[in-house]
Amino acid sequence: MTEGASRGRDEELLLARISAAAGRAHLGRRRATYQAPLTERGIWRTAAAGARRLLRAGGRRRPGSGGRLDLYEHGMTVAVDGRIHVIRYDTTVVRRRGVLSPRGTTRAHALIDVNGERIVLRCGDFGHPEVWGPEIRRAVTxxxxxxxxxxxxxxxxxxxxxxxxxxxxxxxxxxxxxxxxxxxxxxxxxxxxxxxxxxxxxxxxxxxxxxxxxxxxxxxxxxxxxxxxxxxxxxxxxxxx
Known part of the structure; x- marks a missing residue:
């Protein structure tokens, strides 16, 4: 199997897992998807500070494993390095944070998932933060x-x-x-x-x-x-x- 075909298969399996997790949490219809940015070599950048917070201690980078943020009617999923976090808008707690990044301090969003774990999303961790950020705020409110x-x-x-x-x-x-x-x-x-x-x-x-x-x-x-x-x-x- 070629590298491209293998990556495509991995993405299909990830999407199936995300859809299943969203279904179990009754998040409703998927509205939008935002991917983690690509590096200059075309590999998903999943080892950012936000990803390390998701993985906590012992997390390791898997090149090409991807990362994505999916927004649904009643919540969202965050997938990084094969791990999927589910957040419901009606039960989460959101705080704004200032966190360090390679370019200095940037704003971030700290949320609580359905298992009580804190998830930190930096503005640069997924594409188009100027779109998904306000949408999350509006949906939670x-x-x-x-x-x-x-x-x-x-x-x-x-x-x-x-x-x-x-x-x-x-x-x-x-x-x-x-x-x-x-x-x-x-x-x-x-x-x-x-x-x-x-x-x-x-x-x-x-x-x-x-x-x-x-x-x-x-x-x-x-x-x-x-x-x-x-x-x-x-x-x-x-x-x-």
Missing amino acids: DAQLPRALAALARGARLDFGPVWITADEVGSRRTSLSWAEVERIEIFNDSVAIRASGRWLVCGTVASEIPNLGVLHALAGHLAGAERDDARSPWEPWSCS
């Missing part, structure tokens, strides 16, 4: 927002790391404000800032400590009636620029 709003309506308190909210208030550490006072909640110099009564109150909470930042932002928009502008919003955690 859309999947989790209705349940969060229902919980608040029942009187629950929701914790986003050091930030907490109820239907009436938002708080962090010893600070709390009623939603009637809040005009906007934004990220300022990587800290959470609340604009209330025409003044900014910086909570001193690092944005990377906050899980599901997009969900918190959407809830703030509902509860504070803040005007939302995704085109310039500093809450946007997925830009690779």
Whole structure:
């Protein structure tokens, strides 16, 4: 069997395994696929920092084994070096991170898969991060927002790391404000800032400590009636620029 035919067979087997894993997790229809970048020699680059995080200790590079990110209706799969991770939008936890790369510091997305394992995706680990990044953010927010709003309506308190909210208030550490006072909640110099009564109150909470930042932002928009502008919003955690 030629090298090209062998690689094609490997890709077919990988796709079958990915489809089976997605089916077991009820992820629905596949919407898009993003491949790991090719090196100058045409070999899949699977030994990036993101891949090592997936493999954890003892991981080894297998040239030509490929890597791909598949987005589905209700979740996503991440396949690197033959290992497949499944993530559901309605149950995952997403945090933004700054991680080292060969070109310096880049943004990354840390997610929790269905087995409770943390998966780190750097912006350069798969092609077109400017497309799949915002799509993941939107999908997670859309999947989790209705349940969060229902919980608040029942009187629950929701914790986003050091930030907490109820239907009436938002708080962090010893600070709390009623939603009637809040005009906007934004990220300022990587800290959470609340604009209330025409003044900014910086909570001193690092944005990377906050899980599901997009969900918190959407809830703030509902509860504070803040005007939302995704085109310039500093809450946007997925830009690779």
